[in-house]
Amino acid sequence: MSTLRHKIVVTQRFFDATATDFLKRHGCEVIVANLAPGQADGDLSEPQLIDILKDADGWIVGHANITSSLLGSLPRLQVIARRGVGYERVDTAAVEAAGKVATIAIGGNDASVADHTVALMLAVCRQLKRCQSGLSAGDWSIPLGGDLYRKTVGIVGLGRIGRGVLQRLSGFEVQPLIYSPDPQKALLDVTPQAGFVDLETLLKESDFVTLHAPLNTQTQGLIDAHALKLMKRSAVLINTARGGLVRDADLLRALRENRLAGAGLDVFESESDRALSPVTEQLIQLPNVVVTPHVGASTVEGLNRTNLIAAECVVAVLEGRSPPSHCVIADGRRPVGADEKP
Template identity: 85%
Template sequence: MLDHRHKIVVTQRFFDSIASDFLQNHGCEVVVAELAPGQADGDLSERQLIDLLADADGWIVGHANVTSSLLNALPRVQVIARRGVGYERVDTAAVAAAGKVATIATGGNDASVADHTVALMLAVCRQLKRCQMGLSGNDWSIPLGGDLYRKTVGIVGLGRIGRGVLQRLFGFEVRPLIYTPHPGGAEADGDFVDLDTLLRQSDFITLHAPLNPQTQGLIDERALNLMKRSAVLINTARGGLVRDADLLRALREKRIAGAGLDVFESESDPSLLPVTEQLIQLPNVIVTPHVGASTVEGLNRTNLIAAQCAVAVLEGRSPPSHCVIADGRRAVGCESRVDNRP
């Protein structure tokens, strides 16, 4: 238990009472930022964030950029706890250099994203968008869909979410192909192959890799040209894994059959918003607004994990190692821990 009250500011929506009660029961004052309708903390300027966090000891964050300049303006903040697992917007080196701790909510939303991935596969192959659009125009003609049953599914990235998807697909009796950059020690009921083989042979390709310099633009013109004309691409990981302009061309030219997208390049590069808008309009593309992790249950789990990590740091303890992405409290130098599994 904390010896005195610490202030924790939450800049994410949907912070539930269980997580809030946990913080309060551990001696924390909880302040949930009031955001405008449709606004996320990633939309806030650095000045706005500084004003919100000036007297905070801990910060539970969503999609805001955690930069060196922001951290230097917040000397009191000890812990930055992400309610999520991606952390490309967190400057982990700057966190460590500032003597602070940054964490992610590992394990909290895996099931939610895995469920959403399979939902997108089924929605695309059964042409649910065409069905919905047809009925909206009083057109009861029947689009001919396809099965997920006994198809070859390529899984790119075998972290927690990739494994969750694989587990769910067993009921469809699929043939799994798996590509992971570091397969050593990895075990799964599927065939480990190189990326090109996976692209050539798969009926569905689903992305579950982290976004880093090695995976940026992993699915580009070249990769799309290797895929079957009947193939479906699913991306519930990070928009930067796919060159969306290349994907748009491939879909329009019928070089692949369809796509299910929960993430887009334009999320980090607004200049690509016209590409996103054109993808949204295609009848063979099912899109959702980065909601894969956003279920009541998934957010409750990640809220609590973020809260637990924040309390651990403020109590002078270490959060679970798989949640720590940067820890600058080391007596000798600064250390960043990185978990590359999505």
């Protein structure tokens, strides 16, 4: 007789053996959804998700929308664990109203995204795209790039990833400028050389602007036509956070009008609004734009770390315990004795 008590459905690729074995050791059956090539769980319709998850006690999810109607159709589901840190697609109020728990994998992919951010900075300023395409066409002429060394770098948002970027940039002897909604909290472990400024000052003075803020109602469209006009013509914009932070059509216009030197983009507005796909396609074609398909967190090591964190959160909830508090974004479970009369 099987000792497996819970069914866990994973709708993400690259779920490794260590995380799978951890779940199995804790009495869980692991089902990895069979997604089509190139398909992500964010592409699945609500009926498709319901069909996949109808018998699940736990769900390890990527970018699917977690809505009230979806949760209402999954009474058995107890915990939703995001293998990542952004949760703008999770209706946390709906999770709590449904009596379920939602978590994120804080601390798993910070280093991977910070590395990728610096890689994009270097790729853009050293014109690696032009070099690659030129050599592919047999053209050995040398495009002149620029240095990251001793430049002014504006960091928008100083959470774990922003701090990781700041740490990595110290070796380039950059002058960091930081915009944070909570500078006193961010100052706790930042070097004295980091200057906190308002967003306008950061945009005007930075040679590189890199975004590491969460996507919410305050940050949606943070970098728009007005913000881009404040930036130097020689500046480079980097976005490895969320596509909605930047108005991509405004960015495309600024690049075409030579009001910006270049951009490095791992995320796009079209990820959540397919009507903007033509804008993304045009950005991809620009010679001074280096793009990647939302892979900043996708290293073997980074995914292994986030897989295990998500698995640990799932097991904690199913065993009646609390996951690490910094991972919990919604907890609708009733406290023990909540229904008892005094």
